[in-house]
Amino acid sequence: MGIETHHKSVIDVFNSIYCALGSRPCSPSSSLDNGSEFSNPKALEYDAQGNRRTRLYYCDPCASFQKPNVELNHEFIRKILTKGRSFDDLTQDDISLMMSHINSYSREKLNDKSPFDTFGFLYGYDVLEKLGISRIPANEILLKPSLLKK
Secondary structure (H helix, E strand, C coil): CCHHHHHHHHHHHHHHHHHHCCCCCCCCCEEECCCHHHCCHHHHHECCCCCECCCEEECCCCCHHHCHHHHHHHHHHHHHCCCCCCCCCCCHHHHHHHHHHHHHCCEHHHCCECHHHHHHHHHCHHHHHHCCCCCCCHHHCCCCHHHHCC
């Protein structure tokens, strides 16, 4: 995937989330790495009409500790998509299923609530449905490669 295509897809994701939220801000802030896909901050921070939807903060290189919650999600993703496995064959349904399982897992930092419930409380569970994310009961959460076996 070329840099421009990769960059465009991140903007498309921000636009999709913003639309699903009814043009409400995506989040007060977003912590990013310095990847080329985040090289157009204005297109990410503002909608087409110039309304701010988030504030971007770039982490220092090699400082993953500056975005620990993202790193935890990366660890969960790697439990399902082990090192060496290509992401190329994943469908949106695969990604939504994986993220539904990951976001249904409760976190100590969220007072033992899941990201799913925290987001649903703040923005509405209907938004999660629009984004293709659903609650997985705690006893059904699977964070293993077998989750995406076809």
